[in-house]
């Protein structure tokens with residue numbers, strides 16, 4: 001997390017149940033507007049000064065058949081006092097808008113947790129659609145939890161009656177009613193949300209007021225409901241964060257902003273070629289609105305054209321960027337080789353999702369690491385970076401721009417569906433705090449004969465970058481191997497050996513300029529190190545924290561640079577007795593670490609489409625240490 | 630500021646490596662000869678190609694050049710032109726490169742109308758990979774991959790281009806050293822994607838496929854040179870094309886004593902006529918050559934630039950402010966306690 005958070009202060013209110021942190025999950029039909037409810041609840045959380053992390057989890061179908069379990073959409077938020085790194089293992093509160101949402105989600109609810117249910121949706125038909133043989137509200141199957149069931153649908157209809165909406169339209173306000181109730185439960189101000197509704201429905205003030213009425217009614221319901229029932233108010237601690245300017249940010253937004261910032265630090269216009277795909281599209285959407293920052297976006301006819309156009313733009317002197325998800329990255333493979341052999345700067349963002357093939361488009365996974373590091377024909381090295389959280393995307397994107405332009409190389413940024421959609425508070429940095437890395441194009445005329453476009457900096461091995469349009473420096477580049485000394489086509493064996501070595505060394509040598517790998521928690525040697533990358537950062541960090549609090553000897557190492565790996569990483573890893581690599585794949589970083597350092601890295605795999613739970617990490621730590629004891 | 634150039638200024642020091650007698654030589658010569666007349670300086674000119682014998686072309690032009698990957702030249706060219714609309718972009722492609730693996734990109738290039746010139750070298754064969762049939766090969770083409778003759782119907786490049794929304798379509802022959810430069814100049818002058826199909830003889834794998842109209846003896850009787858405002862006549866003025874409004878078809882009619890009454894007059898702006906000229910089957914009909922269709926429309930890169938400018942107008946370019954946009958809050962320094 002971007003926030004540096006301290007211990008909670010006590011602001012317990014006698015009438016409220018006090019909690020340091022709280023996990024709430026809103027679940028409903030994909031048509032119920034749960035993502036919107038969650039998003040707005042997140043906003044109010046941010047405004048209340050609480051730390052948070054969110055996990056939106058929605059079905060692949062845009063409008064799955066109503067009431068079915070596969071049409072359930074959920075949004076989870078973990079909020080409260082400091083140090084929140086994950087969206088939470090188990091919800092404390094579940095809001096279930098229909099039987100299907102209850103069925104899919106209630107099993108995750110903490111025993112004793114509160115489930116709020118819209119009983120108005122529990123008709124025989126809906127129960128059947130969800131696959132319930134008997135009504136769970138009546139058959140005692142929810143005994144493990146505190147159940148608060150009431151007819152939210154009817155409450156909403158009553159609340160918006162004055163607005164004369166049709167039944168269907170009126171029921172659409174249900175999510176605002178629920179949000180109102182949630183605002184009451186966590187003692188949040190309604191004003192900013194009512195303001196938001198008025199802006200959102202500015203073309204239709206009638207709807208704005210109906211939704212506001214629903215929101216107010218939900219809030220009032222909480223206030224007037226029986227206080228000795230399970231429904232109660234919670235006082236959740238606010239975070240004590242470092243001073244500064246904060247905003248909420250999703251990974252998609254933060255990555256887009258980082259690219260804009262990186263292009264600016266390089267002094268280049270940005271060209272962004274992309275083809276829509278879940279969960280990568282938010283980056284395209286965000287950049288399409290930022291034309292005043294020198295950004296040109298191009299929705300290409302396919303992923304191949306997207307990367308090819310970005311390569312063309314880089315060739316012409318812009319910073320070419322392309323973005324996709326696994327299946328699209330697969331299509332870009334051949335063109336990646338072209339960018340590598342022509343040594344052009346290029347940034348490729350992969351918002352990973354479950355694979356192979358179409359796989360699980362809306363579920364998160366980290367299974368494209370092999371693809372990023374190894375997935376091309378020929379010896380084709382490029383730089384691979386990984387983001388660990390929504391706010392981290394900003395810095396990683398800048399780092400990608402820096403490495404791409406300084407070393408004339410493609411850089412792949414691995415992020416994932418979880419990071420792309422999740423939101424967290426971000427302490428907004430000052431642009432002045434970033435060192436610019438301006439690009440200088442080569443313009444110097446060659447004394448005699450022809451310029452060799454593959455002429456390079458002896459230190460970085462980066463080749464010169466000549467913009468077409470520059471007088472006297474016309475030259476040809478392309479996918480056929482070129483002569484080291486001339487830049488002309490060259491098929492000779494020794495030359496190919498030399499060029500292959502240069503391409504390898506150029507990327508490998510980047511490790512020399514990277515900061516040495518640090519240990520996130522724990523000491524630089526010991527019994528066990530957990531090595532992670534990407535969005536597993538949060539759960540690993542928390543898991544290690546808890547284990548260490550219990551006195552276990554475990555360290556946490558988190559990698560941003562996947563290729564090349566930091567120069568000191570091999571020695572660092574060898575200083576632990578055991579290495580455990582938790583990954584949302586079947587063990588890909590584990591393989592790379594074994595290959596690069598001959599260390600006995602062990603995998604901890606999870607590919608269920610859900611992030612690791614802190615408890616899972618803790619259990620794995622115990623097992624790893626126990627096994628040895 | 631444009632220094633006067635000669636054809637030699639447009640040739641690189643690289644040895645040209647096509648098979649002796651390949652039609653590509655003639656095209657290269659015509660292009661190098663025409664560039665000084667076009668007048669864009671070499672450093673403002675970019676040749677972009679895919680993969681194939683034809684796609685080696687950029688290595689022989691003393692301009693900026695990018696030999697990309699199979700079929701993707703239109704996409705690379707789009708990025709180049711959007712990044713720098715001042716560059717004069719030429720795309721060199723083959724029948725396989727442009728219509729098989731790259732058919733999709735060609736479609737989108739044409740419909741978007743990026744300002745560039747496409748020279749499609751149609752030899753009705755895959756030259757570089759040693760002679761397999763291509764999407765323009767005629768039914769029955771025997772090749773290593775179709776030893777008993779190809780069975781699939783070919784695509785007509787100009788018809789494809791017209792259907793895709795091209796606004797400039799011309800057709801010519803590799804050896805037509807008089808017509809080819811004129812077409813190159815017209816293609817260059819046209820704002821938007823200019824699609825030029827060049828019948829190119831692959832002497833090794835598909836020799837003489839176009840002889841029925843390119844051969845000196847056949848040319849007069851089987852080539853129809855389309856000139857805007859002129860009657861569509863051939864065979865030294867003894868034959869012409871007439872239109873039957875009832876059946877909406879064209880037919881070849883004899884012309885007696887130069888009387889062209891009833892003969893269609895070429896109109897580059899008439900899309901229906903273009904379709905008829907492109908689609909008329911060779912044999913019963915002559916091969917229509919020249920500028921067949923030219924109807925300028927606004928270009929893609931101009932629209933992109935225009936929108937970039939319009940959308941930026943009046944907006945402050947303040948990155949720090951951008952980062953702070955959206956739902957935000959501030960935590961004052963006095964609230965901060967260290968532990």
Ligand SMILES: Cc1ncc(C[n+]2csc(CCOP(=O)(O)OP(=O)(O)O)c2C)c(N)n1
Pocket residue numbers: 334680681682683684699722723724725726727750752754755756757758763
């Ligand atoms: C991805 C990919 N697939 C296949 C090839 C092999 N290949 C190279 S050129 C070519 C066909 C070229 O035909 P055409 O475009 O007509 O060019 P010509 O050689 O006839 O000028 C093929 C199949 C390749 N280079 N790349």
Ligand code: SF4
Pocket residue numbers: 646647648650651652653682683752756757830831832833834
């Ligand atoms: S194979 Fe055919 S097209 Fe290729 S260079 Fe030889 S003659 Fe020309």
Ligand SMILES: [Mg+2]
Pocket residue numbers: 681723724725750751752753754755756763
């Ligand atoms: Mg060919």
